[in-house]
Amino acid sequence: MGERSRYDLVVRLALERGFFMPSSEIYGDAPAGFWDYGPLGVALKNRFIELWRRELVKRDDMLEIDGAQILSKSVFRASGHLESFVDPIAKCSKCKAIYRLDKLIEEKTGIHVPERASLEDMRKLVEEHGIRCGRCGGELTDFSHFNMMFRVGVGVAGLDAYLRPETCQSIFIDFLRIYKTMRRKLPFAIAQVGKSFRNEISPRQGLLRMREFYQAEIEVFFNPKKANDFAKADSILDYRLRLQPIGEDSIKDISCRDALKSGLISSKLVAYYLALIQQFYEKAGIPREKIRLRELDEDERAFYATEAWDLEVETSLGWIELVACNNRGEHDLGGHEKLSGQEMTVLDDGERVLPNVFELSMGIDRSLYCILENSLHLVDNRIILKLPPHLAPIQAAVLPLLSREPFTSEAMRIYRSLKQEFDVVYDASGSIGRRYARYDEVGVPVDITIDHQTLEDKTVTVRFRDSTIQLRVGESDLMNFLRDHLKIG
RNA sequence: GCGGCCGUCGUCUAGCCUGGAAGGACACUGGCCUUCCGAGCCAGUGAUCCCGGGUUCAAAUCCCGGCGGCCGCACCA
Numbered sequence: 001m002g003e004r005s006r007y008d009l010v011v012r013l014a015l016e017r018g019f020f021m022p023s024s025e026i027y028g029d030a031p032a033g034f035w036d037y038g039p040l041g042v043a044l045k046n047r048f049i050e051l052w053r054r055e056l057v058k059r060d061d062m063l064e065i066d067g068a069q070i071l072s073k074s075v076f077r078a079s080g081h082l083e084s085f086v087d088p089i090a091k092c093s094k095c096k097a098i099y100r101l102d103k104l105i106e107e108k109t110g111i112h113v114p115e116r117a118s119l120e121d122m123r124k125l126v127e128e129h130g131i132r133c134g135r136c137g138g139e140l141t142d143f144s145h146f147n148m149m150f151r152v153g154v155g156v157a158g159l160d161a162y163l164r165p166e167t168c169q170s171i172f173i174d175f176l177r178i179y180k181t182m183r184r185k186l187p188f189a190i191a192q193v194g195k196s197f198r199n200e201i202s203p204r205q206g207l208l209r210m211r212e213f214y215q216a217e218i219e220v221f222f223n224p225k226k227a228n229d230f231a232k233a234d235s236i237l238d239y240r241l242r243l244q245p246i247g248e249d250s251i252k253d254i255s256c257r258d259a260l261k262s263g264l265i266s267s268k269l270v271a272y273y274l275a276l277i278q279q280f281y282e283k284a285g286i287p288r289e290k291i292r293l294r295e296l297d298e299d300e301r302a303f304y305a306t307e308a309w310d311l312e313v314e315t316s317l318g319w320i321e322l323v324a325c326n327n328r329g330e331h332d333l334g335g336h337e338k339l340s341g342q343e344m345t346v347l348d349d350g351e352r353v354l355p356n357v358f359e360l361s362m363g364i365d366r367s368l369y370c371i372l373e374n375s376l377h378l379v380d381n382r383i384i385l386k387l388p389p390h391l392a393p394i395q396a397a398v399l400p401l402l403s404r405e406p407f408t409s410e411a412m413r414i415y416r417s418l419k420q421e422f423d424v425v426y427d428a429s430g431s432i433g434r435r436y437a438r439y440d441e442v443g444v445p446v447d448i449t450i451d452h453q454t455l456e457d458k459t460v461t462v463r464f465r466d467s468t469i470q471l472r473v474g475e476s477d478l479m480n481f482l483r484d485h486l487k488i489g
Numbered sequence: 490g491c492g493g494c495c496g497u498c499g500u501c502u503a504g505c506c507u508g509g510a511a512g513g514a515c516a517c518u519g520g521c522c523u524u525c526c527g528a529g530c531c532a533g534u535g536a537u538c539c540c541g542g543g544u545u546c547a548a549a550u551c552c553c554g555g556c557g558g559c560c561g562c563a564c565c566a
Contacts, residue, residue: 007559016500016516022557029540029556087564089490099490100563148564166566201490201564208566215566302565310566324566363566382527402523429518433526440526449525461525468526 006316010372011206013383017442033203033211040442043393044368049193052216055280062189063182067170069195070152073160075169078339084303085165086145088122119143148199163197168359171219172332179346186348186355187222207365214364220273221355223348227267236275244294251292266307270358277311277323277360283488285388286374290314304331313370322367328357385443386466390488395422397439401451403428411450422482440465446485
């Protein structure tokens with residue numbers, strides 16, 4: 001299979017079988033970067049989130065919230081997004097080309113433009129060095145900042161507010177009340193699944209880069225002096241991480257214990273959460289060898305991060321960042337404390353500390369793409385979607401061997417008994433082989449066929465998607481069989 | 490946002506250069522067949538030809554603008 005064609009196959013399957021589709025697609029003015037999930041896509045997403053809840057939220061006793069998507073301007077003044085979530089731009093007065101101003105100055109003069117440089121500073125540099133449009137030589141004009149947040153006007157007065165560019169700000173602004181009411185001590189984590197919004201200049205590649213997207217974020221609050229006093233980490237010390245630290249160009253397969261000992265990871269707390277997130281993706285069906293935790297150097301890190309590891313998965317499109325694991329230090333609670341005047345310190349062993357934050361910020365849509373691409377296999381030019389059974393949108397198909405009585409009634413009866421507990425479909429249309437193929441394509445892990453023998457001895461044929469092996473299961477054992485087969489491994 | 494290529498049934502595409510009734514394959518639906526791995530035969534549904542404007546007796550086709558897609562630049566979960 002060609003490298004590009006894997007992406008095309010996923011998109012084609014998604015459109016044809018209802019996983020996802022471009023939003024507003026019947027209108028010509030549909031802007032890029034917005035996608036709708038269809039029935040199978042929603043089901044897959046829900047199962048993915050179920051797995052996330054189980055393997056991260058429940059496993060680590062996190063508290064889950066669901067915050068508003070529109071937040072006040074002050075939130076983003078405090079978080080730094082109003083000032084820092086921007087690109088400085090300028091336009092050519094002649095050919096209308098738009099430039100990243102800081103990049104243009106650096107390219108023309110070799111002078112490094114610091115993040116904090118004002119537009120006025122940059123305008124001066126442009127004048128001093130006589131920088132003009134790189135393409136036509138025209139004069140540069142319209143110096144401005146392009147902020148990637150969507151601004152919204154609230155109420156009749158059109159009060160300035162913003163769609164959140166990351167879900168985690170909801171966690172930080174709710175932190176104080178949750179801490180006061182939920183009786184937790186440091187360290188503990190707050191988690192959230194929800195939408196975030198970024199006005200990307202050029203969204204592209206389907207689910208990989210959207211303007212409206214789902215994140216599953218976890219913010220771990222901890223005392224920075226105690227990041228190594230972390231007993232929970234004992235359970236993962238022997239687990240092997242796939243690390244690529246700064247300056248390395250290959251992946252080290254190394255136990256958490258050794259990574260800590262050699263100083264590759266800054267603390268037990270960080271090692272523990274990196275282990276949890278890697279284990280999560282392994283359970284989501286991504287093979288270990290396609291996962292890496294790559295450490296970002298200063299230039300690559302977000303403006304709020306002091307230490308950053310990206311969990312990346314290798315696909316036909318290269319390594320894709322699925323989770324940003326950032327040490328945000330006291331950036332967020334400190335920022336909100338300063339602007340709101342609300343003291344954010346908490347008591348920890350008799351000492352007042354401002355909690356630091358380590359986050360696991362997961363892109364859900366991207367993750368689903370990687371799972372789909374990884375699961376997609378071509379056999380005799382037919383798609384077989386080998387999803388882990390516990391992520392399958394449809395868990396079993398109930399099929400009468402022949403589309404006539406008494407097979408149809410028997411199959412319908414079994415379908416009805418199963419659908420109370422499982423997500424199953426009934427299908428009598430087309431030859432049996434055609435139906436097997438139809439459900440292989442959307443990742444149904446087992447097909448249940450009602451055949452001649454069913455009528456004699458109350459057993460059914462169970463046919464496995466990945467191996468096409470068939471076995472006979474008694475009707476009364478079917479529930480237990482399915483529960484077992486759909487269990488998280 | 491820029492540059493290159495591109496946009497036709499659900500999907501893949503023919504037609505565009507050289508203007509003149511939108512055709513095929515797969516999928517889907519129904520019928521015959523009565524089946525354990527996309528069987529065969531017959532019939533059928535399904536396309537504002539991305540959108541808008543222009544040229545023309547006539548536009549899927551030529552021209553202009555917009556929107557979208559892919560690749561590259563940049564940015565990012």
